[in-house]
Amino acid sequence: MKKTLTLAGSDSSGGAGIQADLKTFQEHNVYGMTAITSIVAMKPETWAHDVTAIDVTIVEKQLDTILSVGIDAMKTGMLGSVDIIELGAKKIKEHGIDRVVIDPVMVCKGENEVLQPENTDAMRELLLPLATVTTPNLFEASQLAQMDPIQTLDEMKEAAQKIVDLGAKSVVIKGGKAFMNKEAIDLFYDGQEFVVLEKEKLQTSYNHGAGCTFAAAITSNLANGDSVKEAVTKAKDFVYAAIKHGFKLNDFVGPVMHGAYNQE
Numbered sequence: 001m002k003k004t005l006t007l008a009g010s011d012s013s014g015g016a017g018i019q020a021d022l023k024t025f026q027e028h029n030v031y032g033m034t035a036i037t038s039i040v041a042m043k044p045e046t047w048a049h050d051v052t053a054i055d056v057t058i059v060e061k062q063l064d065t066i067l068s069v070g071i072d073a074m075k076t077g078m079l080g081s082v083d084i085i086e087l088g089a090k091k092i093k094e095h096g097i098d099r100v101v102i103d104p105v106m107v108c109k110g111e112n113e114v115l116q117p118e119n120t121d122a123m124r125e126l127l128l129p130l131a132t133v134t135t136p137n138l139f140e141a142s143q144l145a146q147m148d149p150i151q152t153l154d155e156m157k158e159a160a161q162k163i164v165d166l167g168a169k170s171v172v173i174k175g176g177k178a179f180m181n182k183e184a185i186d187l188f189y190d191g192q193e194f195v196v197l198e199k200e201k202l203q204t205s206y207n208h209g210a211g212c213t214f215a216a217a218i219t220s221n222l223a224n225g226d227s228v229k230e231a232v233t234k235a236k237d238f239v240y241a242a243i244k245h246g247f248k249l250n251d252f253v254g255p256v257m258h259g260a261y262n263q264e
């Protein structure tokens with residue numbers, strides 16, 4: 001059985017973060033292990049997010065547990081603090097982990113203000129050089145590449161080039177719902193070729209956790225031995241089905257249906 005690690009935050013509502021990762025790992029028949037970096041809870045009346053960072057020493061104990069077992073691939077998600085980013089980078093190097101998906105989570109959907117800009121700098125400098133593939137959405141790509149908001153495919157390509165120049169082996173920029181296009185377009189780039197991944201854009205707002213699910217699917221596929229391009233291409237189909245079957249959880253949020261691809 002292939003084994004995966006997610007270093008990410010807990011989303012109590014179950015759609016994103018560690019919860020999305022574990023559900024997605026299970027659907028790919030890989031054994032998932034977790035190092036929790038922060039805990040997100042929501043106010044029942046307003047769904048305002050309350051984020052508590054976990055002490056870095058406790059994150060290290062979790063990572064040491066998991067890395068003593070050994071893993072075939074890993075991903076990162078919400079990281080909470082510069083200390084945790086530094087720790088993650090140190091462990092990836094010490095253990096020579098070479099299938100690493102960096103999902104550079106900066107904001108939750110609908111927001112475009114980075115709460116912790118120092119985390120962005122640390123991810124750019126410490127984690128991108130260790131990434132087999134990084135999966136920014138449009139906003140995160142512009143922040144990593146230090147560009148103005150991205151609006152065209154040419155600007156996506158420019159950002160992808162910059163992110164690879166920063167040291168990531170490859171990148172997939174998620175145009176998703178935000179990109180002004182009638183398709184949901186993602187751009188893959190590995191320093192050699194640009195590949196445009198295209199799917200029908202689903203008219204739904206029940207897409208909470210789509211980014212985490214996409215990155216976890218890529219991680220699973222890498223653990224199972226796929227090339228990066230294959231892993232990303234299959235993950236796009238997986239998350240498309242998950243969004244298609246997204247559902248209303250309450251008046252505030254609708255998560256993707258992580259099991260939809262296999263059920264279809």
Ligand SMILES: Nc1ncnc2c1ncn2[C@@H]1O[C@H](COP(=O)(O)OP(=O)(O)O)[C@@H](O)[C@H]1O
Pocket residue numbers: 109136137174175176177178184185186199200201202203204207209210211212214236239240243
């Ligand atoms: N409405 C949609 N229809 C089809 N695919 C979508 C839609 N929204 C997002 N996606 C796809 O889901 C994946 C996750 O993207 P996105 O939701 O933009 O990430 P994030 O949650 O990190 O902001 C990408 O492959 C993106 O293209």
Ligand SMILES: Cc1ncc(COP(=O)(O)O)c(C=O)c1O
Pocket residue numbers: 008009010011016017018040077078105107108109207208209210211212213
């Ligand atoms: C713990 C955690 N990680 C990551 C995210 C980002 O989720 P998405 O997959 O929608 O980008 C969220 C959003 O609420 C979260 O709570």
Ligand SMILES: [Mg+2]
Pocket residue numbers: 105137211212
């Ligand atoms: Mg995301």
